Amino acid sequence: MEEFPRIYLYRRIVQAKIFIDEHFSSSIDLDNIAGEAYFSKYHFIRLFKSAYNKTPHQYLISVRIEKAKDLLKQNLPVIEVCEQVGFESVSSFSGLFKRITGISPSAFQQQELKMRQEIRRVPLKFIPNCFAESNGWIKNSNFEEAS
Amino acid sequence: MITKLNHVSVFVLDQDSAFDFYVNKLGFKVHTDAPMGPGKRWLTVCPPEQPDLEIVLMPIYAGMMFSEETAAQMKDLVSKGTFGFAVFECHDLLATYEELKSKGVVFKKPPTKEFYGFEALMVDDSGNWFSLGEKK
Numbered sequence A: 001m002e003e004f005p006r007i008y009l010y011r012r013i014v015q016a017k018i019f020i021d022e023h024f025s026s027s028i029d030l031d032n033i034a035g036e037a038y039f040s041k042y043h044f045i046r047l048f049k050s051a052y053n054k055t056p057h058q059y060l061i062s063v064r065i066e067k068a069k070d071l072l073k074q075n076l077p078v079i080e081v082c083e084q085v086g087f088e089s090v091s092s093f094s095g096l097f098k099r100i101t102g103i104s105p106s107a108f109q110q111q112e113l114k115m116r117q118e119i120r121r122v123p124l125k126f127i128p129n130c131f132a133e134s135n136g137w138i139k140n141s142n143f144e145e146a147s
Numbered sequence B: 001m002i003t004k005l006n007h008v009s010v011f012v013l014d015q016d017s018a019f020d021f022y023v024n025k026l027g028f029k030v031h032t033d034a035p036m037g038p039g040k041r042w043l044t045v046c047p048p049e050q051p052d053l054e055i056v057l058m059p060i061y062a063g064m065m066f067s068e069e070t071a072a073q074m075k076d077l078v079s080k081g082t083f084g085f086a087v088f089e090c091h092d093l094l095a096t097y098e099e100l101k102s103k104g105v106v107f108k109k110p111p112t113k114e115f116y117g118f119e120a121l122m123v124d125d126s127g128n129w130f131s132l133g134e135k136k
Helices: A003-023 A030-036 A041-052 A056-073 A078-084 A090-101 A105-121 A129-134 B015-025 B068-079 B093-102
Strands: B007-012 B029-035 B041-046 B054-059 B084-090 B106-114 B117-123 B129-134
Touching: A003 A030, A003 A041, A003 A056, A003 B093, A030 A041, A030 A056, A041 A056, A041 B093, A056 A078, A056 A090, A056 A105, A078 A090, A078 A105, A090 A105, A105 B029, B007 B015, B007 B068, B007 B084, B015 B029, B015 B041, B015 B054, B084 B093, B093 B106, B093 B117, B093 B129
Parallel strands: B007 B054, B084 B129
Antiparallel strands: B029 B041, B041 B054, B106 B117, B117 B129
């Protein structure tokens, strides 16, 4: 019996988290999310932080930055990535991205593209030798003899 | 002196389906996805806050690792839920359980207070099971 209201609260918080996951690119009013979850703003923030170790605002920022990383890996221009993840200004996006990841969006993109090119060019550099041998991806493999 | 674990394999029945499960449902990050010839692919994913631990989503097929017979046995064992490979951690088990359940993840045990901690058991799309605990 004691668990029932707790589960109910959790479902509201989880719904708010999923709402952020799905609407991170829009301008999200966190007060509205608290309202939709039937909580006061402060109660909502406290419960959200207890579940995710981040305030809703911190969580929204982390979702946007993670999504930005995915889009940068796809070689989209920084300005387009900035718009797609819900930032209005490239400078504030770039500043925040660098503060969180330690590297600018364009440098991150160059680094990732270079790594992906390298994966395509020499995939075996990224596969531990034992796995490559056991899959038969290395010529003159001695896997069978060694095992 | 061994200092770290950096790769661990999970045998899966289908890499495309495993990609959907681990990336789209669990929220893991793709580390390396390299085509290795017709029908072959090297696919590793990482838990979101552990970018240096690659979980290799290893398909089971007859070749150098398995004979036809062993591959068929492995597929059978995996799909029967024989293997429990690891313990995952989250910040809040009830919230994670509710979210994953809403995404269609199957649990063989809901969050339960055990003498050793608060734990649930989830099953991946192939049949491998994992313990899920929380650390606040």
